[in-house]
Amino acid sequence: MAEEKLTYEAARDELLQVVAKLESGTLSLAESMEVWQRGEKLADLCQGFLDGAREQVSAARKESAQEE
Secondary structure (H helix, E strand, O other), X not given: OOHHHOOHHHHHHHHHHHHHHHHHOOOOHHHHHHHHHHHHHXXXXXXXXXXXXXXXXXXXXXXXXXXX
16 A cells, blocks of 8 residues: 555554554564564654644644734
């Protein structure tokens, strides 16, 4: 699944699965590295969604303040 097509919620849920896999301790080193890299991509994607939402809220607040 391409990162661009994931929603925030889907990326977050997959990231939680990644964390659970890593915490299980059952993966080989190579598998752990692969799963960790996927987790990094998902974390970056989630952060992008959150940053975008923060910018939208900030812009709306500024617009609202200017209208008053």
